[in-house]
Amino acid sequence: MPPQNTSLAEGAVDDDVSSHKLSLLKRRRDVMTSANILFYESSKQELLVERAEGQWMFDEEGNRYLDLINNVAHVGHCNPKVTAAVTAQMQKQYTNSRYLNSAVIEYSEHLLKHFPQELNTVLFCNSGSEATDLALRLSSYYNGKSEYICLKGGYHGHVQSALDVSPYKWKGGAVKQPEHVHAVDAPDAFRGKHKGNYAGEEYAKDVAEVISRREGKISAYIAESILSCAGQILLPPGYLKAVYKYCRENGVLTIADEVQVGFGRVGSKMWAFELQDVVPDIVTLGKPIANGFPMAAVVTRREIAEAYWKSGSQYFNTFGGNAVAAAAGLAVLKEIEESNLRQNALEVGEVFLRGFEDLKQKNDIIADVRGFGLFLGIELINSEGLPAMEEAYFVRNRLLEDRVIISVDGPDENILKLKPPMCITKENAEMVLEKMNAVFNKLK
Amino acid sequence: MPPQNTSLAEGAVDDDVSSHKLSLLKRRRDVMTSANILFYESSKQELLVERAEGQWMFDEEGNRYLDLINNVAHVGHCNPKVTAAVTAQMQKQYTNSRYLNSAVIEYSEHLLKHFPQELNTVLFCNSGSEATDLALRLSSYYNGKSEYICLKGGYHGHVQSALDVSPYKWKGGAVKQPEHVHAVDAPDAFRGKHKGNYAGEEYAKDVAEVISRREGKISAYIAESILSCAGQILLPPGYLKAVYKYCRENGVLTIADEVQVGFGRVGSKMWAFELQDVVPDIVTLGKPIANGFPMAAVVTRREIAEAYWKSGSQYFNTFGGNAVAAAAGLAVLKEIEESNLRQNALEVGEVFLRGFEDLKQKNDIIADVRGFGLFLGIELINSEGLPAMEEAYFVRNRLLEDRVIISVDGPDENILKLKPPMCITKENAEMVLEKMNAVFNKLK
Numbered sequence: 056m057p058p059q060n061t062s063l064a065e066g067a068v069d070d071d072v073s074s075h076k077l078s079l080l081k082r083r084r085d086v087m088t089s090a091n092i093l094f095y096e097s098s099k100q101e102l103l104v105e106r107a108e109g110q111w112m113f114d115e116e117g118n119r120y121l122d123l124i125n126n127v128a129h130v131g132h133c134n135p136k137v138t139a140a141v142t143a144q145m146q147k148q149y150t151n152s153r154y155l156n157s158a159v160i161e162y163s164e165h166l167l168k169h170f171p172q173e174l175n176t177v178l179f180c181n182s183g184s185e186a187t188d189l190a191l192r193l194s195s196y197y198n199g200k201s202e203y204i205c206l207k208g209g210y211h212g213h214v215q216s217a218l219d220v221s222p223y224k225w226k227g228g229a230v231k232q233p234e235h236v237h238a239v240d241a242p243d244a245f246r247g248k249h250k251g252n253y254a255g256e257e258y259a260k261d262v263a264e265v266i267s268r269r270e271g272k273i274s275a276y277i278a279e280s281i282l283s284c285a286g287q288i289l290l291p292p293g294y295l296k297a298v299y300k301y302c303r304e305n306g307v308l309t310i311a312d313e314v315q316v317g318f319g320r321v322g323s324k325m326w327a328f329e330l331q332d333v334v335p336d337i338v339t340l341g342k343p344i345a346n347g348f349p350m351a352a353v354v355t356r357r358e359i360a361e362a363y364w365k366s367g368s369q370y371f372n373t374f375g376g377n378a379v380a381a382a383a384g385l386a387v388l389k390e391i392e393e394s395n396l397r398q399n400a401l402e403v404g405e406v407f408l409r410g411f412e413d414l415k416q417k418n419d420i421i422a423d424v425r426g427f428g429l430f431l432g433i434e435l436i437n438s439e440g441l442p443a444m445e446e447a448y449f450v451r452n453r454l455l456e457d458r459v460i461i462s463v464d465g466p467d468e469n470i471l472k473l474k475p476p477m478c479i480t481k482e483n484a485e486m487v488l489e490k491m492n493a494v495f496n497k498l499k
Numbered sequence: 500m501p502p503q504n505t506s507l508a509e510g511a512v513d514d515d516v517s518s519h520k521l522s523l524l525k526r527r528r529d530v531m532t533s534a535n536i537l538f539y540e541s542s543k544q545e546l547l548v549e550r551a552e553g554q555w556m557f558d559e560e561g562n563r564y565l566d567l568i569n570n571v572a573h574v575g576h577c578n579p580k581v582t583a584a585v586t587a588q589m590q591k592q593y594t595n596s597r598y599l600n601s602a603v604i605e606y607s608e609h610l611l612k613h614f615p616q617e618l619n620t621v622l623f624c625n626s627g628s629e630a631t632d633l634a635l636r637l638s639s640y641y642n643g644k645s646e647y648i649c650l651k652g653g654y655h656g657h658v659q660s661a662l663d664v665s666p667y668k669w670k671g672g673a674v675k676q677p678e679h680v681h682a683v684d685a686p687d688a689f690r691g692k693h694k695g696n697y698a699g700e701e702y703a704k705d706v707a708e709v710i711s712r713r714e715g716k717i718s719a720y721i722a723e724s725i726l727s728c729a730g731q732i733l734l735p736p737g738y739l740k741a742v743y744k745y746c747r748e749n750g751v752l753t754i755a756d757e758v759q760v761g762f763g764r765v766g767s768k769m770w771a772f773e774l775q776d777v778v779p780d781i782v783t784l785g786k787p788i789a790n791g792f793p794m795a796a797v798v799t800r801r802e803i804a805e806a807y808w809k810s811g812s813q814y815f816n817t818f819g820g821n822a823v824a825a826a827a828g829l830a831v832l833k834e835i836e837e838s839n840l841r842q843n844a845l846e847v848g849e850v851f852l853r854g855f856e857d858l859k860q861k862n863d864i865i866a867d868v869r870g871f872g873l874f875l876g877i878e879l880i881n882s883e884g885l886p887a888m889e890e891a892y893f894v895r896n897r898l899l900e901d902r903v904i905i906s907v908d909g910p911d912e913n914i915l916k917l918k919p920p921m922c923i924t925k926e927n928a929e930m931v932l933e934k935m936n937a938v939f940n941k942l943k
Contacts, residue, residue: 080599082608087603087621087622088620088622089808090804090805090807090808093599094598101598103599104594104600105591106591107591107592112594125594127594127818132592132593133590133591133593138590141585141586141589142586145577145585146577147550148556148576150551150569151569152531152535153536153537154537154538154547155523155524155537155545155547156547156548157523160526160527160530160531164529175529176532177530178535182816183817184658185628185629185658188659189658191659213814213815215636215660216658216659216660224812342817349625349793349821350793357532360534361532361533363532363534364532364533364534368668369536370532370535370657371535371536372626373571373786374571374791374793375626379792380793
């Protein structure tokens with residue numbers, strides 16, 4: 056969350072902005088709320104996106120920007136195969152999932168091929184938030200318990216039940232920490248309390264401690280398989296294995312949130328939880344699943360999915376699992392497979408990571424670089440050892456002038472975050488590294 | 500919710516079903532959950548929808564069914580103008596609402612023209628469930644209170660916060676009535692405790708009683724403007740006026756759920772709350788808003804919308820308010836306006852209502868017929884004065900044999916429910932009435 060520019064929210068604007076953009080900004084303020092903030096919070100910088108294609112976005116003057124952050128446009132902005140699939144299905148039918156329709160069945164079968172055998176059932180939603188809500192409820196229906204463990208800095212969605220397990224959103228005060236949720240430290244082996252080879256196992260003990268303290272009350276443990284809003288934190292080796300062991304010994308279900316990191320973004324694996332060599336009980340999927348067509352899903356074991364029905368209730372979601380979403384989702388899966396996008400993520404990610412390492416050698420402010428595939432982070436710490444928020448925004452804003460779009464995230468807003476469309480190339484990465492080098496030189 | 504055919508959920512099938520359909524049913528069971536029930540819960544009857552157009556759905560053999568229930572396909576299944584709008588926007592860009600984009604602004608402006616002036620701000624979501632969740636939170640952010648009043652039999656969505664205010668879903672036991680929610684009697688002036696000219700004001704006193712009993716604790720009152728799942732119940736005259744008066748005198752916000760009944764379905768008005776001559780503080784929109792493209796919205800007064808931001812939080816919804824949803828929504832609004840669908844709803848609705856009245860004269864089992872425009876209900880009561888659930892399903896299932904799709908709803912599952920695509924014709928209505936006449940003759 057960037058610094059809140061309240062003056063803009065109240066109507067202040069820069070002087071040298073095109074009248075078209077100013078007019079749109081005013082019209083937007085007239086009908087939408089200040090809570091719907093724009094990305095740059097500056098009328099001068101704000102991007103008016105006229106069109107987008109692959110890894111590029113174009114403004115109203117035709118200027119081309121390299122997009123390093125839109126992970127929703129997973130197989131490329133306006134991917135023509137996805138558009139064709141959506142159009143064809145919209146011409147055919149898009150009734151809801153209470154009618155038998157082959158599209159959602161074919162999609163489910165194709166999706167499940169990418170999961171370990173025991174994760175054999177799919178439930179459909181419209182957003183990652185709905186997927187979190189459903190995952191938590193499935194867990195409680197299954198084991199009859201109602202408390203949850205999440206990670207500090209974690210974010211799992213914007214509906215109330217998801218906000219309840221999203222400490223990232225607690226800090227503003229709008230969301231109070233609920234009594235049924237227990238937030239443990241994010242397993243940050245770089246800046247956190249545990250470092251070194253055993254950090255994973257050490258952090259896992261925090262989960263064991265809550266399970267023990269709240270004996271018999273915890274329904275589920277939920278975490279992203281790489282922490283995004285919490286600051287692009289890679290789970291230390293052995294962490295989930297130890298956590299899941301404690302959970303399973305105590306009847307606590309494990310939920311892996313793959314909304315940001317799933318669908319091959321990490322390159323070597325389809326799902327980031329696989330990096331930890333574990334199998335969750337429930338997995339939530341969203342953002343990239345249909346390249347921007349609103350869709351999300353929960354994948355789980357049959358016995359957990361059946362708990363819903365056994366609880367005495369139907370699961371019906373008006374739009375969830377409709378045939379058009381299924382067609383869009385299938386086009387995305389096929390594009391990942393046929394265009395070898397996981398391999399591309401691995402190779403381009405390596406170019407980025409090596410380049411970031413070089414930058415780190417030359418710039419003291421870069422304290423850590425990390426990531427897998429195309430889910431990357433650069434942590435900035437200033438000379439006093441403090442999170443370098445201002446510098447992070449400086450880099451972001453200077454890169455915009457170079458027509459490169461990058462974001463800042465983390466609880467201290469000092470992490471440069473990259474999660475570009477999966478079709479980005481090595482040449483694009485090299486161009487970014489060159490521009491970053493220049494920007495960091497200006498920072499010195 | 501139809502009677503639960505658990506044997507089917509576990510794999511039983513009818514004998515004379517095509518092998519293609521049987522195969523799909525089996526494949527569906529293998530990847531989806533029993534909780535995702537199919538409409539007819541019978542492999543023989545289950546509709547395999549191959550394509551749909553306007554008010555028609557077509558099965559795998561090309562048989563054509565008149566669709567009386569898919570209110571999501573508001574301007575007609577596969578409306579070509581909506582498909583064209585979605586395709587064109589998908590070819591251009593569909594980044595999220597953190598980037599300035601004209602589509603969502605144009606849509607918001609157009610939508611707000613249909614609202615009273617004080618309802619001047621739009622927030623976007625992906626489903627009616629998310630809209631309910633957001634409406635409740637906006638209310639609590641605005642007035643700092645955390646209890647809600649809803650109606651018995653009411654349904655407002657499937658995420659936890661929405662289920663909390665959905666007594667329709669409490670009966671299965673999966674959802675426990677939460678302590679912060681107070682359900683008052685649905686203002687049923689036909690079978691309920693109050694009848695006659697003053698029923699509206701009498702029922703409103705139940706709301707006043709809760710407000711008084713929970714002094715200073717109630718944040719909002721939420722109700723559909725015509726009750727759908729509760730049994731196609733028309734609010735008695737004066738009801739909302741009296742309720743809103745009590746609410747406003749006590750700082751309680753009023754939320755009108757127009758997810759099922761909005762967008763001109765009632766014919767004479769764009770929104771069903773207008774039938775009661777009131778202006779709610781918050782309105783939720785969903786299902787028909789984009790003809791099946793996943794989209795929903797909350798419309799409210801500026802000061803309430805701004806409470807979100809003032810609470811210290813952003814409102815960001817990854818898919819909500821994306822340019823493609825906005826384009827689909829705009830195409831729907833234009834189609835309602837340009838094809839005079841409200842007028843059509845009024846005229847065809849009148850043909851239905853008059854025909855239902857005739858049927859009522861001839862059939863004792865029809866206890867009441869009611870509705871506005873194309874949101875209609877027929878209440879069946881047997882000779883012992885009890886809700887005629889079995890007969891309602893008999894009518895539904897016999898009409899399916901006549902290739903007419905109708906549903907059964909209400910807490911006692913004795914209401915035949917009609918909410919067809921808005922392009923249905925008088926000739927279609929007359930055909931339905933003829934077939935219904937024959938089916939009711941069989942019931943005698």
